[in-house]
Amino acid sequence: MDGVKLHGVWASPFSTRVIWALKLKGIPFDYVEEDLSNKSASLLRYNPVHKKIPVLVHGGRPVCESMVIVEYLEEAWPQFPLLPSDPHERAVARFWVKFIEDKSLNVWIAGRSAGEEQEKPMRDSSEMLAILEEHGPNKGKKFFGGDSINIVDIAFGGVAYWMRVIEEVSGGKMFDAAKLPRLNAWMANFESSPVIAKNLPDRGKLRDYFVPVRAKILSSSTSK
């Protein structure tokens, strides 16, 4: 079988999502840590449109965008299915993946902003969580995927874990556990599940990584 290589950044929720999918499916892969301040020639060749990680290279052919990669892995390696087989249920799962992708932009924006500018993204992030709490497909279940982790768990896992780091680093509150009992329970289930627990970057290390990143972004935006 052709080799699989993942270009990523250890601190990135997007490349971590792909690692989760690879590990859950038991797909062997090589990992290339990219330096975003000095992107490799390979990365630029494989993702000329966005020039971003993660990029999965399979048999020399690149696939870009974390959730596109996860869908690709699902199709090419059927073991440990991450999507239901029923077309309507698939559509529901994809709906929530899109919801999470679209709304979680606010989480990253909150991480990059401060003061007044941070207020709206924080509020919008909280609203995203409230909707997931109320309408999410994990109601009465262990995971969004039911008894086992699926594509929605992977999508949201990347957001939920990093959200708490962003809260620490930027001093804001998005996740109110008291108001989000289902999501709170889900987080504990997800983060303690065998494969995920072994593939979560250390919170302290993530914090140490993002503090200077945030400082740099804030200082460059004020010096305009």
Place this chain on the structure above:
Amino acid sequence: MAEEVILLDTWPSPFGMRVRVALREKGVVFDLREEDLSNKSPLLLKMNPVHKKIPVLIHNGKPVSESLIIVQYIDATWVRQSPLLPSDPYEHARARFWADYVDKKMYSGGRMVWLSTGEAQEVAKKEFIECLKVLEGELGDRAYFGGGRFGYVDVSLIPFYSYFYALEASANFSVAEECPKLVAWAKRCMQRESVAKSLPDQYKLYDHMLERKKIQEQ
């Protein structure tokens, strides 16, 4: 068993157009219901409680929302005619990537061109043309983004063709001059009955957009 297919839509929506094209490509008989977004139907609110947006496809009582997700659902459900997504996983991923690119760039980019003026519009116009050029580059010398066959990426992008006239008039440029291959592709798509039936007349659309702008500016 009788098949019930309802599409909640609004005629100017590029997202609704995608679904109309897909359904017609597949020869699916459907009940097209025009929504008034200032007075949303109870059915819409019930079937898409999270976003309360169109398009929503209701198939035998079960709703599917988000245009590209609906197109994927249509492709997986009505399999005998006009496959829209490639069966090869890599080509499938490539199609997903490019439809995602269209989703990220076209609506917001076009909107910026339409709503801004002066210097800001010049910037928006340049960025929009740049995106069209990237898409034209991806198309290359192929008849469709799907290769020899009209497919998923074609469906995702073609609705925005109906908006070109309005954007050109507003920002004073010509898509045909900037991206001739892309316009040739669009005209090729318009030859398909599914597309011709699903896209509104570009002049009617321009007029509608002008009316809306007037209302919004009041």
